[in-house]
Amino acid sequence: MNKPIAGGAGSAAGLEVVLPHPRTTQPQRLTRLLENERALAALLLAPAVVILGTFIAYPFIMGVWLSLSSTSVGNAGEFVGVKNFAKAWNDSIFRTAFGNTFFYTFWATLFKLTLGMWLALLLNRHFRGKRIVRASMLLPFIVPTVLSTFAWRWMFDPTFSVLNWLLFRADLITTKLPFLSDGTYGMWCAIVVNTWRGMPFFAITLLAGLQTINPDLHEASSLDGANGWKRFWYVTWPLLKPVTIVVVVFSVIQTFSDFQLIYVLTGGGPANSTHLLATYAYQVGVATGLLGEGAAISLFMLPVLFVVVWLQLRYLRRMEGA
Amino acid sequence: MAQVMMKDLNKKYDEVHAVKDVNLHIRDKEFIVLVGPSGCGKSTTLRMVAGLEEITAGEITIGDRVVNDLPPKDRDIAMVFQNYALYPHMTVYDNMAFGLKMRKFPKVEIQKRVQDAAEILGIQELLKRKPRQLSGGQRQRVAVGRAIVRHPQVFLFDEPLSNLDAKLRVQMRVELKRLHERLETTAIYVTHDQVEAMTLGDRVVVMKDGWIQQVGEPLELYGKPANKFVAGFIGSPAMNFVDVKVADANGALWAETQGLRVKVPPIHTSRLVPYKGQQVTLGVRPEDLQLASGSDPSEYVFDAVVDVVEPLGSEILLDLRAGNSTIVARVEPTVRLKVHEKTRLALTPDRAHFFDLKTELAI
Numbered sequence: 022m023n024k025p026i027a028g029g030a031g032s033a034a035g036l037e038v039v040l041p042h043p044r045t046t047q048p049q050r051l052t053r054l055l056e057n058e059r060a061l062a063a064l065l066l067a068p069a070v071v072i073l074g075t076f077i078a079y080p081f082i083m084g085v086w087l088s089l090s091s092t093s094v095g096n097a098g099e100f101v102g103v104k105n106f107a108k109a110w111n112d113s114i115f116r117t118a119f120g121n122t123f124f125y126t127f128w129a130t131l132f133k134l135t136l137g138m139w140l141a142l143l144l145n146r147h148f149r150g151k152r153i154v155r156a157s158m159l160l161p162f163i164v165p166t167v168l169s170t171f172a173w174r175w176m177f178d179p180t181f182s183v184l185n186w187l188l189f190r191a192d193l194i195t196t197k198l199p200f201l202s203d204g205t206y207g208m209w210c211a212i213v214v215n216t217w218r219g220m221p222f223f224a225i226t227l228l229a230g231l232q233t234i235n236p237d238l239h240e241a242s243s244l245d246g247a248n249g250w251k252r253f254w255y256v257t258w259p260l261l262k263p264v265t266i267v268v269v270v271f272s273v274i275q276t277f278s279d280f281q282l283i284y285v286l287t288g289g290g291p292a293n294s295t296h297l298l299a300t301y302a303y304q305v306g307v308a309t310g311l312l313g314e315g316a317a318i319s320l321f322m323l324p325v326l327f328v329v330v331w332l333q334l335r336y337l338r339r340m341e342g343a
Numbered sequence: 344m345a346q347v348m349m350k351d352l353n354k355k356y357d358e359v360h361a362v363k364d365v366n367l368h369i370r371d372k373e374f375i376v377l378v379g380p381s382g383c384g385k386s387t388t389l390r391m392v393a394g395l396e397e398i399t400a401g402e403i404t405i406g407d408r409v410v411n412d413l414p415p416k417d418r419d420i421a422m423v424f425q426n427y428a429l430y431p432h433m434t435v436y437d438n439m440a441f442g443l444k445m446r447k448f449p450k451v452e453i454q455k456r457v458q459d460a461a462e463i464l465g466i467q468e469l470l471k472r473k474p475r476q477l478s479g480g481q482r483q484r485v486a487v488g489r490a491i492v493r494h495p496q497v498f499l500f501d502e503p504l505s506n507l508d509a510k511l512r513v514q515m516r517v518e519l520k521r522l523h524e525r526l527e528t529t530a531i532y533v534t535h536d537q538v539e540a541m542t543l544g545d546r547v548v549v550m551k552d553g554w555i556q557q558v559g560e561p562l563e564l565y566g567k568p569a570n571k572f573v574a575g576f577i578g579s580p581a582m583n584f585v586d587v588k589v590a591d592a593n594g595a596l597w598a599e600t601q602g603l604r605v606k607v608p609p610i611h612t613s614r615l616v617p618y619k620g621q622q623v624t625l626g627v628r629p630e631d632l633q634l635a636s637g638s639d640p641s642e643y644v645f646d647a648v649v650d651v652v653e654p655l656g657s658e659i660l661l662d663l664r665a666g667n668s669t670i671v672a673r674v675e676p677t678v679r680l681k682v683h684e685k686t687r688l689a690l691t692p693d694r695a696h697f698f699d700l701k702t703e704l705a706i
Contacts, residue, residue: 237428240395245442245489246416255441259432 087316094310105317115318118289118296122322125212125297126276132216133272134265137223142253144224145231155228162221170285173214177201177286204294207287211295215282219275223268230264231257263340270333277329278322298322345406345419345496345529346371347392352401354387354553361387363553365401369531374523376532376544379576384553385533386501392531393422393499406496416445421490422499426506427482429474429489435461436470439489453492460488463522480511487519491526498523500532504539516542537577541565549573571703574626574696580660582626585668586700589618595642598625598697602666606642608692614706615697623706626696629660632672632688634680639689649684663688 054060088105092098109115144155161169176183177200188194201207234257242256280299283289289296289304296304298321306315347369354362362384369375377385390396392403394415403410410418421442429438436457443453461467464484474482483503490498503519504512520543523530534540540547541561549556549564549572557569568574574582587598589607596607596615605625607615615623635644647670651662654676661672661680665688672688680686697706 235426235428237424237426238430240393240415241422241424241428241489242430242441242445243395244393244415244420244422246445247441248416251445256430 084316084320087312088320090313092312094312098313101313105314106321108314109318109321114293114296115301117294118298118301118318119321121208121295122277122297124208125215125279126273129212129215129219129276130269130272132212133219133223134269136216137220137268138227138265140220140224141227141231142257144228155225158224159221161218166218166281167285169218170214170282173210173217174201174286177210201287202291204291207291207295211283211286214286215276215279218282219272223272226264226268227261230261234260263337266333266337266340270330273329273333274326277326346373346404347497347529347531348402348404349388349392350402350404352388352391352403353399354384354391354396355399361553362391365555367548367555367558369529372527372529374520374530374532374543374545375548376534376540376546377548377550378534378537378540379550379556381535382552383550385535385548385550388550389499389501389531389533392418392497393420394418419496420499421493421495421497422501423486423490423503425502427474427486427503429482429485431474433473434470435466435472435474435477435485435488438474438485439492442489442493456492456494457488460492463491463525464488479507480515483507483515487522491522496529498528498530500530500534502534503532505534505536512539519543538579541577547577549576551576567705568626568696569705571624571626571698571705574698574705578628580629580671580673582628582696583632583668583670584698585625585627585665585670586622587625588622589615589620591619598623600666600668603645603668605645605690606692607697608643608695610693611695611697611706618699618706622700624698624700624703626698627670627690628694629671629673631691631694632670632674633691634672634674634678635687635689643692644687644689647686647688649680649682649686652680652682 055064089100089102090098091101091104140158144151144158148154175181179197179199179202182197182200184200185194185197188198199206200210238256238260239252242252247255278299279297280303283295283297283300284303287295289300293301298318302315302319304315305318306312309315347367349365349367349369352362352365352367353360365384365388367375377388379385387396391398392405392410394410394413398411405418405420430441433441439457439460440453443456448456457470458467461470464487466481466484466488469477469481469485474485477485483506486503500519504515507515516539523543532539532543534543541564544561546558547561547564548558551572557564557573559567564573564577568577568582571584575584585600585603587600587603590597590599596612596619598605598607633639645665647663647665649661650664650669653660653662657676659674659676659678661674661678663670663672663686670688698704699706
């Protein structure tokens with residue numbers, strides 16, 4: 022391979038090309054290694070792999086192992102197969118928590134989507150102070166969940182509830198509502214707080230989606246004879262679907278595995294009636310110390326979320342392909 | 344089929360007075376083109392007809408109905424947008440059928456109309472595709488198709504060809520003209536391209552700063568521009584303008600400036616008498632200048648030096664200097680002249696234009 026370099030002077034011109042001489046061999050070996058695409062790729066990927074491995078893969082595998090063992094605090098435990106899963110499934114509190122998680126996720130997501138969409142459509146109009154309203158709308162989302170949930174708990178307080186006071190004063194109720202002291206009420210309260218907190222995210226994301234829709238399309242459809250509702254149904258909504266699906270997927274994942282809100286608002290009570298999988302897993306695994314059983318409970322979330330995400334992403338991909 | 348009337352039409356935004364006292368009578372079946380530089384109010388006028396902009400003052404009548412307070416969908420019009428505004432999630436068929444579907448036409452009728460329109464536009468093969476699978480020209484056709492299936496009283500076009508490449512634009516221009524001759528529907532067409540305006544319009548409306556400058560048939564605008572703006576806007580390359588002084592000598596009027604002196608043509612003499620001793624603007628179109636030959640009357644001949652030669656094949660554009668003025672002449676492709684070469688130009692006397700220096704109106 023001693024051909025003259027293209028563009029370089031050949032011997033015909035009576036000149037010789039002097040190539041720079043490498044000073045040391047050490048950097049040259051490194052350079053050569055970096056020239057190799059596989060080596061370079063591995064090197065560049067390494068930090069991400071280490072981080073993901075340490076904080077996601079290891080805890081996940083650890084969780085799977087724990088769920089198959091009889092480990093508890095102070096006891097290394099041994100392999101017990103699916104015993105923990107079977108035990109959880111036969112546990113009535115687990116079944117309540119399992120059902121609650123679906124109930125909570127379904128209604129909270131539905132409310133967040135509906136109200137978020139409504140808010141986004143409103144905010145997409147032109148009005149004075151639009152920017153300030155848009156920015157301030159994100160407040161519930163920015164305040165730490167624990168803080169805002171404490172405020173809500175205070176509003177739902179059995180003795181001092183400002184909501185009860187308001188409803189009573191407005192002559193809408195005659196006796197206090199048992200907001201957090203009744204399982205069904207408690208669940209709905211949690212849904213309300215979750216909706217309040219999550220709606221801005223829906224609204225902002227959907228608003229961003231709305232703004233990518235060419236306003237000419239609305240004009241064209243109004244000339245085509247579509248009124249406001251039909252314009253939304255036939256033009257806006259179909260164009261907003263991809264964005265909506267992404268937000269819903271995010272929201273379902275977060276709501277399904279929600280912990281903080283229930284932990285602070287009801288702690289799973291009264292009488293374990295408002296537990297979600299995450300809070301119950303924490304109670305069994307950490308508070309009670311039965312690590313194996315706790316891990317098994319939390320792993321019940323995995324197949325459900327997997328199916329949800331898979332279905333929605335498949336739908337999204339089909340839409341994009343069409 | 345309907346006529347469109349605009350009476351004292353005005354549009355004011357907060358600060359901007361976009362359309363000023365527009366009065367226009369568009370006849371039934373007429374193809375009228377609104378043309379002007381950007382910001383002249385042509386699109387706003389069109390959008391007021393469509394109902395997409397509120398009317399600040401004045402009145403618009405379509406057919407025999409005043410439409411000021413009618414929503415766009417009830418005005419019986421169809422519009423073609425600059426960026427086509429096709430619904431990206433619908434097939435070509437659904438895009439074209441949408442307006443009929445919203446108006447609850449029976450399915451059979453919708454199908455027939457869409458098929459007919461597709462045939463006229465040669466897009467039968469594309470009906471099942473989505474807009475993003477189409478080329479610019481095809482999208483344009485679909486957008487036109489969406490308008491014609493509705494059989495509206497008036498077509499509105501908002502710069503429909505400006506997103507196409509030059510070659511396609513010429514082709515679509517011809518197709519639109521053919522389509523209009525076939526459908527015989529009143530059409531209002533907005534463009535900033537004066538060539539489009541001249542080739543498409545039965546009549547052309549030139550606008551500037553919200554005012555109508557002139558309304559007329561294309562050749563009328565070209566031959567008898569009402570003012571300096573219209574004269575300069577219509578025609579390419581644009582008309583040459585030279586500020587000259589009207590002088591009286593040897594019993595005739597002369598238009599003179601440094602390095603250029605021509606006699607005022609007889610047809611203009613009487614109108615220019617009041618301007619004796621004053622400055623006016625002389626306007627000459629590039630094709631009304633030729634290289635002088637011996638037979639040209641010497642009072643219309645002047646000296647010039649070639650600055651730039653632009654051979655276009657079918658003709659040559661010469662950029663010349665005569666005194667302090669720069670002048671473009673359109674000459675035969677056989678002319679052989681070099682840069683810096685001296686030559687003599689003759690103007691066609693009865694095609695010269697004169698404009699008042701202040702009002703810029705044609706004299």
